[in-house]
Amino acid sequence: MSEALEPAITQHISEVFDTTIDELCELVRIPSVSWPAFDPTHVQASANKVAELMRSTGVFDFVDVRRAPIEGQEHEADPELGHPAVIARRAPKNGAPTVLLYAHHDVQPPGKDEEWETPPFEPTERDGRLYARGAADDKAGVMAHVTAIRALAATEGPDFDLGIAVFIEGEEEWASQSFGNFLRDNRDELEADAIIVADSGNWDVDTPGLTVALRGAVAFNVKIETMAHATHSGMFGGAIPDAMLAAVKLLATLWDEDGAVAVEGLKSADLATPEYDEARLREESGLLDGVSAIGRGEILSRIWAQPAITVTGIDAPDIANASNTLIPSVTVRISARVAPGQDPQEYYDALTGHLAANAPYGAKLTFEDPGLGQSFSVDTSGPAVAHMRAAMEQGFNRAPVDMGAGGSIPFIAELVEEFPGAEILVTGVEDPDGRAHSPNESLHLGSYRKALAAEAIFLARMNRGL
Template sequence: MNVPDAVHAVFPTVLDDLAALVAIPSVSALPQHAADVTRSAEWVRDQLAGLGCPEVRIVAEGGMPAVIGHFPAPAGAPTVCLYAHHDVQPTGALAEWSSDPFVVREADGRLFARGVADDKAGVLVHLAALRAFGGRPPVGVVVFVEGEEEIGSPSLADLIARHHDDLAADLYVIADSVNWGVGQPAFTTTLRGLVDCTVEVSTLDHALHSGQFGGPVPDALTTLCRLLATLHDDAGNVAIEGLGGMPDPALDYPEDQLRAEAAVLPGVRLLGTGTIAGRLWAKPTATVLGIDATSVADASNTLAPTARAKVSVRIAPDADPTAALAALTEHLRRHAPWGAQVTVTDGSTGSGTAIAFDGPVGRAARAAFVEAWGVEPAFIGQGGSIPMVADFQQAFGAADVLVTAVSDPDSRPHGIDESLHLDDFKKACLAEALLLAKLAEASQL
């Protein structure tokens, strides 16, 4: 069969179905959308059943529903697991969106909607490849579409353990990263890990009048701000002792490119020292995600007795998350300003990973992407974390892993007006279909 022609033929229905899936507000973080997450899982299941998938079902192990579908391998062919997730982030302020976030809007060669890039396009890339082969892929295919990636995949380990045999494959394709640029595909080969915690600072038994006691008596919010400032040195490098880094990547990431892609305001200096790629992909970060304190609107002349913050630390791909969380906790306790009482509550942890790109799978993947995109792929790291990569590597140690992408640096996943580049989306669909075909050809040699 002619794979490019087949993908071209199914692509209009792929676009229609991407819009249909986006229209389901499957926000896993919000309890009021639990039924929507179930509905989106049912939608994925029904699409696979419509392709004639002989084994497809919804599974849940105490968490949000996932979908597992299995297309058996032809004799002698490998099995490929195609991963994506059907849950999405909350929208944030609706008034800031240019249009309804759950209705796909097309403009300037892009599609705009919540989840259109992260990661419902990943779901449709897999469906497009399967549709191109009429539901009869030339290799075995396991489709695994998770429903809680946006809340840290809390039940993924149980899902893998309980459905290990159903998820076993020779190759895992995780369509949930970012390309190097529009028209420039990428394979992600390193991912940072993640730890976070909540830190609470207490200085008083109860609130006090700031005029009566302010000066010698420390308030908790000022104390918390001073503690959080110790997370970085004056240059912006992370100052938490015990957090190492990996060597800087060879790929050049120009500063002006980063400033444009991140929309850094004029005059704002970048944090840290060393290469841009090293700071993004190989070294730790420390970020204050939120603070619980009196709002400006409700503020009065009061010394607050307690205040707390959520702190997130990205760690080097080879770092131990348990040790990193211990280092963060020790730092916060040891740097308590003015003798304040500091309580640290552990949050989530996730391992980073390094991903090999070599052998027959690497050759087939590179050839498929060059044919689909017309350019050589870039090999990049990611500052973000995709913990299931490490989970798959640990559970299926002999298998290969490919981390692919549908989004680009301007897709703004998790943000307002999230978007997907339409032409790149079509190329991603073609690349995956070509990959399955080339893996089948390689298995016959």
């Protein structure tokens, strides 16, 4: 890359940064929650806005808003369609490669308003951060793509050679249920040599991160039953095992005394991890004083390369309705993480088999609504990875860290299946204090400016074939 290009891109980003943030705020104000209980017209409005932003770049052969059948319904006469996604393409010229830019424009539910310091869909800047639902996850990713494309056109000229495809999904936060069908229905328009999945984060606000390993996911409900109906706790308590007692004893078998998973058949990965001490864990997670960390081994190995099991919900009478009765049934939501390299079906079978074998007092178990997501490990040997590392170092003025991720992006496995020859680059704009999915989600604006420059420099390097 010529010495003049990097400063030109950085200068352009600086000149348009305020406009970028204004446009991000417009997008964030649309409450595009894709969960079934929320108004889908907001997701449609968000898709329309994203399409408008993509058209404003002036580089694409077409920009459309499209939908696809939900997975498993592609052969039905009247299939249910997924939420609207934005697709765009610009054909490559002169033998240049094509880069597919992925992000998602839907967001998590905001949660309780009283837990937010400012309204969740009214973006508010304070102390160098922009607070709002979707400010980081993932509407900032959408605007990163828009801004990088504009920067490429401004510095390389609008007739640049690089091919660009765009897929901005509308249901990532609702399990990407039409993702596979969307890929198949639009394969020719989305085919690319490299794919940027802008839905991860950086090592810290000053240091970029390239995510090279992602845990998979297993989630399901387990219904625990011990009685045909509720009975008076005074009359039968002490003789009858109620469902809550069975649930508590059963769930306790999932972990050992250290809090590490205690289920046979759940595997760990051999993954090198950077230095990360317990003090940083406490700072970034909000772990209370006096509460110890759990698990064994290096902390980042526990988060990136080992299995985890979490109980995320219990259906049982709440305290306001807690009469003196023995509860006949309890339903528990299990959310588990799968180490890179293990098949989630194997994990699910091991976990449900453990629960069935350890059901106390002969309690009856029913497993419901399983959801499986593949783990992912990146091949870092390709030229696009080298370009991204160089671009990140130029944009942040600091070498990137190869990171794992404790969370999951299961659809990446579908990208690999559909486009086996493409290099997958998992990037993002989040930082350890961004609190994605939580109240007071935020975007660090100084770090975001650097991330915008890094993506634009990457596109310029791919365009020039350096």
